[in-house]
Amino acid sequence: MSLNGLNSLYREVILDHSEHPHHKQSLSSATNKITLKNPTCGDVINLEIKLDGDKITDIGFTGEGCTISQSSASMMTDAVLNKTTAESLEMAHIFSDMVMGKEHSQADLDKLGDAAILSSIMQFPARIKCATLCWWALRKSLGDEDDD
Amino acid sequence: MSLNGLNSLYREVILDHSEHPHHKQSLSSATNKITLKNPTCGDVINLEIKLDGDKITDIGFTGEGCTISQSSASMMTDAVLNKTTAESLEMAHIFSDMVMGKEHSQADLDKLGDAAILSSIMQFPARIKCATLCWWALRKSLGDEDDD
């Protein structure tokens, strides 16, 4: 038996983010707040965003979840901090396409920062929801809910 | 193709009873009345009995149904007329055992008269209900309902 296959999912950087998540805190002055849950596993994310005009000037999350959901949230907050809502939503769509295995350019991926590493989740279909929960929370809190 | 197999079910005597059913009439002075239906095919039997003490002194039936149910009712009325309720119920049980293919003595069968000929119904399981409906009506109207 061997868990070599696991390395492609649980890379160092993912484990790092999950052990020491960035921006895992509540904001005192959030303008947008949302709680999203993944009922299958019980994961919960509370996402808080501070918008200044069009720009995300602060972001934080709390909640519970697996390694993937925690690190994904951590990497997402890194990626969208100080971006405009339009830029952030574009990233959310790129991320969503990426994990569904749709074509995406390297330039697009680069925009995601560390988060791009989660493209490996494709090989673990049961875990895609874990990775996307935080990005859904972002889209919903920014009013980009195309209702599905 | 051939319908030879049908001869064992639709014997002359059965067809006769169905074309010219005996006691197919309403009684003016019935003591026991019952209506039973076979919802699968829509058959209905109204059975009327005149009991004098313990004895069936008159009997009649009306309703609609297939060849088998009509002739069975006709043969039953022949069989139980002028019999006691105990004798009639015994016949009902013999008939029931007979069509279910249980062992029965020739002496028992003889008690049934023409009705014994319906033992052939065993080979046509879908039609057993047609033959037994009238006997059920008899049992129910004489209070012998073991509730199944």
Add this chain to the structure above:
Amino acid sequence: MDKQLQQIRKDFPILNQKVNDEPLVYLDNAATSQKPNQVIDEVVRYYKNDNANTRRGVHTLGERATEEFETARQKVQQFINAKESREIIFTKGATDSLNLVASTYGEDNIAAGDEIVISIMEHHSNLIPWQQLANRKKAILKYIGLTADGQLDMEDAKKKITDKTKIVSITHASNVLGVTNDIKQLAQIAHAHKAIMVADGAQAVPHMPVDVQDLNVDFYAFSGHKMLAPMGIGVLYGKADLLKVMSPYQYGGEMIDFVEKYQSTWTDIPWKFEAGTQNVSGAVGLGKAIDYLSSIGMENVENYEKDLVAYVLPKLLEIDGLTVYGPHDADHHSGVISFNLQNLHPHDVATALDMDGVAIRAGHHCAQPLMKYLNLVATARASFYIYNNKQDADELIQAICDTKEFFKV
């Protein structure tokens, strides 16, 4: 294409047997269809390779089962041209689907004095749920009648459907009269009165192309087992907007969002309506049945059956003493043909035909109010499907003639 349809008989192993020493001629397709090897094999493949519970598992089999289940949903969506796959709810069958609508949408939206409009030709499964709902709510149940030749009376429909009508529920194709109803026009009438349109597609989806968006129905119900799929699986289509606001039907595993001790919230559609372990092998089998039918093409299925009817209906009408119910014009008659032979009881007819190897049905066909309306106790019914052919039709005719002779009618 007719060529192809001639060939498919070999896909149905059950047809290759003798019954009462005669080759089986299966003409009870309106009750249930037979299954091609392709569908049977698919169910076996599923159980031998991928079987697991869906949507609960992180493990590989669980993931495969979930994917195959959701792929089946997409196949159904495409087959009836629903807008989104989440508009497809898997049920036990058409009866389950129709009860679901009556118990959720119906229960939530019908009040005393409201009207529910159905037709006199409905199968009990599209009749009693509405009748009982109306009785519970003190609502009014109205029946659309028939024209002289046994078609749905559209003039009567226009009268019966009023501004008080909240639900119109009509069968797309009759299981007795062999007629197909103009659901699209009925939906227009219903919507003009702000009522919703429900269609019972149990006898339609197996036999003709169905496009729920074109029909513009709000709900559409059908069963897998009548369209080559395994038993125990059916479909309810519903428009997403309606499904989203409806109460759940059953409560249990996998239909919830959050469960607390004294209250619960429900998950998204379609899963909100799929409580408990689902019949995955049934759904997978239905997906394969859809592949099979699609590879023939539903227009071809429809035309093939039309040709069969055009062949057999005139022959039936020629038989002395035989009465056919519904239209006598083959163009307006589906492969479901109800008839009686003089005053011989249909049970006797069916037993006689069975001795000739010909399987037909006799009875009220779960349409007692229709029987009463037609002043009948019961009828015999022969119903055709894609694996039947002209030889089957000939055997039917021959067996009926034998029966006439035997009973001297």
Add this chain to the structure above:
Amino acid sequence: MDKQLQQIRKDFPILNQKVNDEPLVYLDNAATSQKPNQVIDEVVRYYKNDNANTRRGVHTLGERATEEFETARQKVQQFINAKESREIIFTKGATDSLNLVASTYGEDNIAAGDEIVISIMEHHSNLIPWQQLANRKKAILKYIGLTADGQLDMEDAKKKITDKTKIVSITHASNVLGVTNDIKQLAQIAHAHKAIMVADGAQAVPHMPVDVQDLNVDFYAFSGHKMLAPMGIGVLYGKADLLKVMSPYQYGGEMIDFVEKYQSTWTDIPWKFEAGTQNVSGAVGLGKAIDYLSSIGMENVENYEKDLVAYVLPKLLEIDGLTVYGPHDADHHSGVISFNLQNLHPHDVATALDMDGVAIRAGHHCAQPLMKYLNLVATARASFYIYNNKQDADELIQAICDTKEFFKV
């Protein structure tokens, strides 16, 4: 007998495969069981020889299908020792069965202020139907708690069940804690207060001898798919006296006596509760699964699993940082074992084990109130069945150790 159980693995073709390049070790049996060739072949045989709709047909196939369906009912009756076969109702599964009871008996008999008693370890399928019924009726839902080692607290049961209690509904065996509840004693307590006793047997019937007369339950629900049978078939046992006076659940074909335009009457039990075309192949498959289990003997099944638990539980308890929920005493623990590994999320554990070919479940196991009660978000769960063996147990232990190493916990 152990010998026999060693041999049966070859009857389950699905087990003979690799997953992620490792031999499959299927330990998600509490979710659904795998199917032996005997059951799969029986379903195939049915479809290739006898398939027809039941109770409607005069023809030979219809008669065969009806007989096989009713024979399956008798097999179920004997398997759980019901008094009469008409006390066996075929459903879609345990969830369907429990919803049936809540929607018919519950709906008819629960009034404002009445009490319904369940336990905190219930599966959502035996929880939400009662919760929603209580909310609809303004009745009171009460929960029996657990003892310190995760067993049902019988002292608490005696307090919670009072003269106001109308329904007690408890799981016979837990799908999380691995405990088996004393349904017989609970039924005694319930009956002493004139309440009825419902038991959820979804996790019991597959694993131990069950005698509904001895338990003296009023209703008993279980699923076929967890006991080697096909999906889409389940059972509700009910005492004849209760079933006879209950309202029907669904309306449609074959459950009626007479249907008129504005009212209907219902046929006898059990058919009154079986509306529409039934899953005959599912019932036939369930009959075969019962034959299969009976040929092993349910005592042997129970003992075999007990041995497996006695083997694996101590090994699990030895693993540093691993917490097992429910009793730690193998004598009081079934083959359902829930655990967590330090603060590693169970989803991560399940993914890791899957890479080693070991299929387990992670999540709340449709028991959110229990999770909350235990102060947990989720657990991992390994569950054993007759085709599992000590080697499977070893692989599980090894995979957990690998996982610990990988995640350095």
